[in-house]
Amino acid sequence: MKPLEFLRVAWESISRNKLRSLLTMLGIIIGVASVIIMIAISSGTEATIEEQITGLGSNLVFVTANFTRAGFGFGGPQGGRSSGLVFDDAFAIAEEISGVKAVVVEQPSSENVKFENITLSGVSILGTTSDFPSVRDMEIDQGRYFNQIEIDRKQKVAVLGSSLAAELFGESNSIGQTVTVDTTKLVVIGVLQEKGLVGDVDFDSRLYTPITVVFQKFTPSQFARFRGDRVRVIYVEIEELDRINDTILQIELLLAKRHDVSLEEADFNLTTQQAIIATQEATTAAFRSLLAWVAGVSLIVGGIGIMNIMLVSVTERTREIGVRQSVGATPADIRWQFLTEALLLSLAGGVIGVIAGAGGSWLFGEIGGMRTVIVPTSILLAFASAVIVGVFFGFYPANKASQLDPIEALRYE
Amino acid sequence: MMDQKTIIQTTQLTMVYGMGEISVAALDGVSIQIQTGEFVAIMGPSGSGKSTLMNILGCLSKPTSGSYILDGEDVSELSKVELAAIRNQKLGYVFQSYNLLARTSALSNVMLPLLYDRQKQPDRETREIQAKAVLEAVGLEDRMLHQPHELSGGQQQRVAIARALVNDPVLILADEPTGNLDSKSGEEIMDLLHVLHDQGRTIVMVTHDPEIARHTERAIHLQDGRVETVIENGRTGRIIRTGGGDHEAA
Ligand SMILES: Nc1ncnc2c1ncn2[C@@H]1O[C@H](COP(=O)(O)OP(=O)(O)O)[C@@H](O)[C@H]1O
Ligand SMILES: [Mg+2]
Numbered sequence: 001m002k003p004l005e006f007l008r009v010a011w012e013s014i015s016r017n018k019l020r021s022l023l024t025m026l027g028i029i030i031g032v033a034s035v036i037i038m039i040a041i042s043s044g045t046e047a048t049i050e051e052q053i054t055g056l057g058s059n060l061v062f063v064t065a066n067f068t069r070a071g072f073g074f075g076g077p078q079g080g081r082s083s084g085l086v087f088d089d090a091f092a093i094a095e096e097i098s099g100v101k102a103v104v105v106e107q108p109s110s111e112n113v114k115f116e117n118i119t120l121s122g123v124s125i126l127g128t129t130s131d132f133p134s135v136r137d138m139e140i141d142q143g144r145y146f147n148q149i150e151i152d153r154k155q156k157v158a159v160l161g162s163s164l165a166a167e168l169f170g171e172s173n174s175i176g177q178t179v180t181v182d183t184t185k186l187v188v189i190g191v192l193q194e195k196g197l198v199g200d201v202d203f204d205s206r207l208y209t210p211i212t213v214v215f216q217k218f219t220p221s222q223f224a225r226f227r228g229d230r231v232r233v234i235y236v237e238i239e240e241l242d243r244i245n246d247t248i249l250q251i252e253l254l255l256a257k258r259h260d261v262s263l264e265e266a267d268f269n270l271t272t273q274q275a276i277i278a279t280q281e282a283t284t285a286a287f288r289s290l291l292a293w294v295a296g297v298s299l300i301v302g303g304i305g306i307m308n309i310m311l312v313s314v315t316e317r318t319r320e321i322g323v324r325q326s327v328g329a330t331p332a333d334i335r336w337q338f339l340t341e342a343l344l345l346s347l348a349g350g351v352i353g354v355i356a357g358a359g360g361s362w363l364f365g366e367i368g369g370m371r372t373v374i375v376p377t378s379i380l381l382a383f384a385s386a387v388i389v390g391v392f393f394g395f396y397p398a399n400k401a402s403q404l405d406p407i408e409a410l411r412y413e
Numbered sequence: 414m415m416d417q418k419t420i421i422q423t424t425q426l427t428m429v430y431g432m433g434e435i436s437v438a439a440l441d442g443v444s445i446q447i448q449t450g451e452f453v454a455i456m457g458p459s460g461s462g463k464s465t466l467m468n469i470l471g472c473l474s475k476p477t478s479g480s481y482i483l484d485g486e487d488v489s490e491l492s493k494v495e496l497a498a499i500r501n502q503k504l505g506y507v508f509q510s511y512n513l514l515a516r517t518s519a520l521s522n523v524m525l526p527l528l529y530d531r532q533k534q535p536d537r538e539t540r541e542i543q544a545k546a547v548l549e550a551v552g553l554e555d556r557m558l559h560q561p562h563e564l565s566g567g568q569q570q571r572v573a574i575a576r577a578l579v580n581d582p583v584l585i586l587a588d589e590p591t592g593n594l595d596s597k598s599g600e601e602i603m604d605l606l607h608v609l610h611d612q613g614r615t616i617v618m619v620t621h622d623p624e625i626a627r628h629t630e631r632a633i634h635l636q637d638g639r640v641e642t643v644i645e646n647g648r649t650g651r652i653i654r655t656g657g658g659d660h661e662a663a
Contacts (some may be wrong), residue, residue: 002534256472323514323525326500327472327529328498328501328530331494410473
């Protein structure tokens with residue numbers, strides 16, 4: 001029998017039993033679709049992380065307070081000796097460490113913002129320093145950012161994120177207008193360009209003001225009341241990536257001296273951008289291998305499904321097998337017939353699975369709000385493994401069919 | 414002893430099912446000889462080994478011992494694959510229960526043996542032409558695209574006969590071909606077999622019905638897996654008793 005004849009016979013048999021064929025394909029369809037969807041989700045996550053990393057700006061070192069070591073200002077276990085990370089630490093780093101390009105301090109708050117008859121509640125307020133736009137890669141759209149003099153003098157000025165500006169002022173010019181934050185009046189001196197979401201932080205809906213103003217007027221947190229100039233994070237931008245370790249050591253030594261602690265019991269942590277990237281990459285890699293396992297298992301389950309239904313089908317079709325044998329089909333003919341059926345079913349299941357996978361990925365993106373990227377090689381991979389799995393698991397039933405005794409098969413009820 | 418016209422010659426065929434104490438000798442030393450062009454009936458009570466003999470003659474199973482020469486070739490030692498080729502090239506089998514493929518047209522059913530023809534490997538068009546010709550020959554030219562469930566029992570058996578004929582076999586084996594049919598359809602099937610016989614086909618048929626057997630040239634009676642008697646009717650339907658035991662027709 002020629003290969004084409006096998007294909008025709010297999011096709012006839014598949015189309016004669018549509019429901020059974022569909023059931024056989026189901027496992028493969030689910031397997032292929034889930035491989036594609038999972039790879040799409042994981043690629044989407046990776047793309048998000050990548051953007052986040054680029055969005056953070058390069059050559060960054062984060063100095064954070066280590067609260068388990070730092071006192072809380074009113075005599076904790078190690079209280080009194082250290083006051084944690086303070087505003088002045090940032091200036092010290094900027095002035096005393098060579099190779100530092102910029103230093104930024106942030107102090108967040110949340111207040112009601114009012115302009116004429118528009119009141120927005122719970123607007124995110126960020127007290128920063130003048131290097132903020134360069135360190136966080138923000139561009140000025142209109143006006144300007146505040147400078148060091150305004151910070152020192154606690155000038156009541158504000159720079160608006162693009163969406164906040166649009167909400168408060170619409171199309172009209174906001175520069176020179178006065179907005180009321182809580183009860184403090186701030187003069188708008190600039191509007192930032194749109195940046196979009198970086199991670200889950202919306203840079204565009206915030207109001208930026210000198211950090212000294214936040215300390216003086218808005219700081220709501222508990223311990224900030226005791227030490228109003230305490231900060232959570234100091235961002236340090238390094239000039240040369242090659243010398244980053246040296247610069248880090250210098251910062252550590254400086255802060256240890258200022259806080260009067262040894263490096264071993266430091267009340268601060270220094271983290272590099274690279275360390276964060278490495279952690280995130282490790283997380284995605286783990287995520288990806290987990291997905292690969294899940295996808296692999298679902299394909300194997302699909303294969304077992306094919307085997308299961310084909311075994312039932314061989315039993316159901318025992319008589320047919322006997323009839324074919326009685327008119328001259330050899331064991332090889334029978335084996336090839338069933339193998340061809342398994343191959344056709346897994347090919348068809350693969351095609352449907354690819355369509356379902358692409359559709360599913362799209363749905364996850366549109367409705368599930370997840371970011372998905374369909375990777376062409378994942379389609380190829382899923383499709384190829386479906387066919388391999390189908391033929392692999394189809395072999396046992398096909399072989400079983402070929403070994404049937406003609407007489408027994410013909411007598412089967 | 415064996416001339417050119419001998420199509421079947423078996424020597425001391427035995428067939429034992431099962432093993433040890435529970436083993437059953439379905440055939441116990443059957444030696445028969447059948448000539449080309451003969452119409453032979455095989456008779457005997459239920460369980461006497463008729464179907465077992467037919468399955469061996471039809472190369473569907475191999476005897477436990479003994480030899481079987483079909484059309485000049487010893488087939489008792491052939492492999493599964495070789496037996497499949499013999500069935501495909503030389504034999505046509507008609508079953509009591511028709512054994513047509515369900516949900517498959519009469520035409521496709523009749524084309525089936527040609528699909529497995531390794532020697533000629535006829536293309537689809539040739540297969541269709543040949544199958545149509547035999548379907549016409551059995552009087553089913555207007556039922557070719559009907560599926561088995563759309564046909565009467567008699568019609569289904571005629572499709573099965575067409576399938577048995579499509580490869581132009583040297584031997585047609587029919588195991589109780591009228592067993593599932595009412596008497597009128599049964600007669601029609603017998604008429605068809607007689608026509609085929611008149612055309613020179615060699616037919617071996619199992620039957621219960623003495624009336625049907627009377628219209629064959631010879632009736633071989635089995636009992637407990639042995640040949641009991643052979644009744645020679647001749648072409649005239651004359652009955653000649655020739656005794657029991659192992660038998661070789663002249
Ligand atoms: N596959 C089998 N396994 C075991 N015993 C069998 C098998 N086929 C037939 N037999 C036994 O062999 C004997 C002859 O059976 P069979 O040839 O079918 O008789 P008949 O067709 O004359 O009724 C019976 O006793 C039957 O039970
Ligand atoms: Mg029987």
